Amino acid sequence: MKINYPQAVLYLITICLFVAFSVIFDQPAILIFVFAFLAIIPLSIYLFFKSSDSYSFRIRPRSTYVEAPNEGVYIIEYSCSTRIRLFTGDISFKCENRYYPSDIQSTLSIPLTKKEGVFSMPLSTTDIGLISVTLESVNLTDYLCLIKKTIPLSLIADIPVLPAESDSRDLPEITVREGTDEFVESDNSGNISSDVKEIREYRPGDRLQRVHWKLSAKLDDLFVKEMAHTSNLSIIILPELDRTKIHDTIATLLSCSKKMIADKTRFEIYVYNNNSCEIVSFTISDEETLLCAVTNLYCVPLYDSASAALDVYEATIGKSATVIHIYGKKIEIGENDVI
Amino acid sequence: MLYRIEQFFNKRELNKNHIIVGEVTDSSPKSYLLLCFMKAFLIFIISYSSVMGMLKAFDIPVNKPAVFIVYSVGSLFIASLYLNKTFFYIGYITLFIFYTIELARYYSYANSGFQAVVNIIYGFYSDYFKLMSVREAQELYSNRTVTVTIAAIFVGLFLIILLNVTISGYMNILETMLITLPFFEIAFYINKRPPVIYLFMLIFGYVAVSFLQFSKHARMQVKSRHGHEFVRYKRGKKAIYCYQGNERVFFISFILGIVISLVITLAGFSFYNSKTSEIPTNKIHKATDEYVKIFIQTGLSGFLNGYSSTGGISRGRLGGISQVRPDFEPDINVTFAPYSYETVYLKGFTGTSYINKTWVPDLHVSDEIDSNGETIHNYILLSDFEELNKNRQYPYGNRGKMEIINLDVSPDNPLVPYYSDFDNITYNNNNGFQINSTETITYYPSTSVVDYYETASDALLENADYYEYVYSACTNVPDELKPVLDDVLTEIGYAPYPYGSQSFETGRDRLAAARNIYAYFNENFYYTMSPGSTPVKEDFVTYFLTDQHRGYCVHFASTMVLLLREMGIPARYCEGYCIPISTIYENAVLADEDYTSWYEGSQTFGEETVLSVDVTDANAHAWVEIYLDGYGFVPFEATIPSFDDERNALDFSDFFAGLLSNTIDFSNGEINENNNANIDVTGFEGFLNGLNIRKESVAYVALISFGVIFAFIALLFLYKWSKIRVELCIYKITKNEYKTAKCEYKMLSSKMRRKGYLKKANPLPADVKEAYDRYLFDYNSKHKKSKDIDTKVLFERYEEIFYRR
Secondary structure (H helix, E strand, C coil): CEECHHHHHHHHHHHHHHHHHHHHCCCHHHHHHHHHHHHHHHHHHHHHHHHCCCEEEEEEECCCCEECCCCEEEEEEEEECCCCCCCEEEEEEEEEECCECCCCEEEEEEECCCCEEEEEEEEECCCCEEEEEEEEEEEEECCCCCEEEEEEEEEEEEEEEECCCCCCCCCCCCCCCCCCCCCCCCCCCCCCHHHEEEEEECCCCCCHHHECHHHHHHHCCCEEEEECCCCCCCEEEEECCEHHHHHHHHHHHHHHHHHHHHCCCCEEEEEEECCCCEEEEEEECCHHHHHHHHHHHHCCCCECCCCHHHHHHHHHCCCCCEEEEEECCEEEEEECCEC | CHHHHHHHHHHHHHHHHCCEECCCEECCCCCHHHHHHHHHHHHHHHHHHHHHHHHHHCCCCCCHHHHHHHHHHHHHHHHHCCCEHHHHHHHHHHHHHHHHHHHHHCHHHHHHHHHHHHHHHHHHHHHHHCCCCCCCCCCCCCCHHHHHHHHHHHHHHHHHHHHHHHHHHCCCHHHHHHHHHHHHHHHHHCCCCCCHHHHHHHHHHHHHHHHHHHHCCCCCCCECCCCCCEEEEEECCEEEEEECCCHHHHHHHHHHHHHHHHHHHHHCHHHHHCCCCCCCCCHHHHHHHHHHHHHHHHCCHHHHCCCCECCCCCCCECCCCCCECCCCCEEEEEEECCCCCCCEEEEEEEECEEECCEEECCEEEEEEECCCCCEEEEEECHHHHHHHHCCCCCCCCCEEEEEEEECCCCCCCCCEECCECHHHCEECCCCCCCCCCEEEEEECCCCCHHHHCCCCCCHHHHCHHHHHHHHCHHHCCCHHHHHHHHHHHHHHCCCCCCCCCCCCCCHHHHHHHHHHHHHHHHHHCEECCCCCCCCCCCCHHHHHHHHHCEECHHHHHHHHHHHHHHCCCCEEEEEEEEECHHHHHHHCEECCCCHHHCEECCCCCCCCCCEEEEEEHHHEEEEEEEEECCCEEEEECCCCCCCCCCCCCCCHHHHHHHHECCCEECCCCEECCCHHHHCCCCHHHHHHHHCCECHHHHHHHHHHHHHHHHHHHHHHHHHHHHHHHHHHHHHHHCCCHHHHHHHHHHHHHHHHHHHCCCCCCCCCHHHHHHHHHHHHHHHHHHCCCCCCCCHHHHHHHHHHHHHCC
């Protein structure tokens, strides 16, 4: 709880000027107005204390993804548990496309006069990527803005922006060279230790089935299981997330993936993380898993090279599979390191 | 248009930040009409209570239901303009056209009502301050209830338009109070109290507006296809999205406003009605009282010593007029029998004492310093001496009758010709020299100045007080003016009194001295009706003699009086109207009257005729009176003739004043007509004349507008051009590698876009590089001196700085 000094000082100066005017010019009648402005101060502060602790805020995306140039819409909600309500709350938020990090702060000033309020906030972007909104805090003020209270929120919501649907007729025919139908996740139910390759922190886009609920509950944070597969996949898509051709790369990746999903071909997407120098794999069987993979992919920093992912893949993964290397609109298909 | 501008800036920001918040909306529907109604209610409450409170505080008669209905309908209409953008633009234009037309139609009623309010309030202020004289504005209609109601409606509608901006637009309590509280303050200042109901309404309005202002959700909302529920504005780098117009905020504010205003009004009722002492208790209050007194008596010009004049009598106030623009409308109609070719003077004002750029009619006898260190001037009233002068017998042997009809002259200035029989001045009604009244005077004119060349015995001078008045008061010159006057007299060939060898005992000598001064004026000064105003710190006569060297009748008459006085010749300053022979020839019509009943005695005019002359404000004049023993104060013309037609001349400094000369002026109740009304022209010039707009002014305005727009655009370009270069210099000096590279990259991108090599809306460095390569190729193929730039290295550096920062 803080005093809003600029506002309070301004308010008091105005009142003092009226008092001075009244005294200098012997006009007691003017003091009536001063009394009115003084009387509303305690009233305003009293009502603020009665209601400032009863607000809660939420944010959620309205859709799982959007296609550029559509806007990703976020729903901001609040609820108040008392009958006395404040006039206004200033929500400090940050919105960014993770491909283009920025530190632009914004404020959303909403009325808090209802029991529950819902506001929708669209974010426009011309670029693909993961657009996210972070509600950092909310400032509550009394009716006269004399005192304020800052409540930290730290609420985050993401929406992946995908390239618009592209024509997939020109895509080359992809044939599986070996390992057909070997991709089956473990049929064992439960967490058999042999199936779990590693446990890592939750990333946006991870399937809920992979959440390690017990561990998450213990550590108070979300963890997911990275499963060890019983066999190698037949098809691997390896996108080059080069900065200069990212839009085309993602568009081609999606076109390619959607075609394969339509053909009921199961495949993996390998995403190389330039920062951690790791390759993360995502098994794609339907549009949901594809979206999960793309969301993860959007969190990876972009490269400055046209063959960074391929070089690392060739050096580290010794897997026998058909590798589809995507760079911009260019698709190269090869077996293992023969591309 | 605004939408396109908005889109342009959004696109720019999107290109810059890659993301922008779109149209934020509230999921629950809201009624814009209800919001407008609530704002209209607030506007009505505040405007109605402030205007009616003031009127009722002074018991000014007004038709309350009419005002109530017009204010409520007006508030509703004006507040609903914020309903949507089409309403907003069309509604405001319609409103202003309607307002102007109706004001023009009912102007005389509104003006009369306004003057009635001013007169009543001035009356109360005059009583409060115990003032001897009060400004009396002219009321054209006697039914004050009707005229005040019409005036209140027009003033109120204007107030509602202002409040619509401060309440519907900005919801600002301070602006709202600044506009409306002065109405109450006018009453409070002299211990008058508006009825409590209006106080309650006003407090309710103020409290509600205070809450609404700080709620942030009660400001302007104009809904349309491109309207916004959340308004977006920037504070520094931070973008703020603020919700507009929430009904619940209004409801809560109204409830709190009613509760608080009720409590305060009931609790402070006795306090509100308590009166205070009328004697100021501190210096600020006292000084303010003095300014209020000045304002009451002289208007704003009393503070500025500057005002525009449309002719007429200024009652001895000098220096403030920069230009005289007569309206050429008749001020008086004079019926008389002309007896000579000499100018006939009709005196309305006499100035005896010259104090602080003003001719005061009364005799200034002494100054006192009061306990606060302020100067108090003590006077003896002129009327005491004028009573003696009424007994004077004029020896010229002629007798005339004159009728003066007051068409548009202040009743404070009854006009009389020279050598009048003051006991035989009659009016056709009991109100004196009011508008449309007729004054009948008997006078005993002299047909030639030779009549009073020789000194005659003067019985009045045997009265010691009168002698003191003539030979002491009317020869008095302020000490600070003496050096300047002495220099001028020396230049003319006279020495200042009493050291000079000349004596001015006879009328012949005194008139000869005046003629010499006149000749000096004629040789060294020139006449103009646009001399410019005297600087505030300069004395009027000193400035005229030393710097200005140009002026109109007031300048010449004032200066000649002081020069004559400095020579020891008793003289006074006069204002009134003159009827020169040219006016008689131009304007006079024959009156079907018997000549003998209008004039008896000798005459040099040559014809025995009775004429009726319309005397306009252009004939308002100032002249000199010289005292001749045995004949009293006789008029002398001090003003030199004008040799050029300056009336239509328009210099640069005046064109603003003359741009729209047909303006409605509440202060004097006149519509000022254009000076060029008689010029018959057709075409565009005729059209402009029809609108009372000067052609020269249009040209000036067009020129200045073009210049301003051009300068603005040039400055904008200059700013944009220089900003990035200055920034670049600063970054280079501070060795900020990232920002230097960013600046250079930005300049390069802009240049490529300007040259047409870069078309993409959101280009990547590779696009810029490609464009730059093409540009360099084209440049090098066209120019002998090629640009040798390794773009690969350059852009690799940029990318390294940008992305690996």
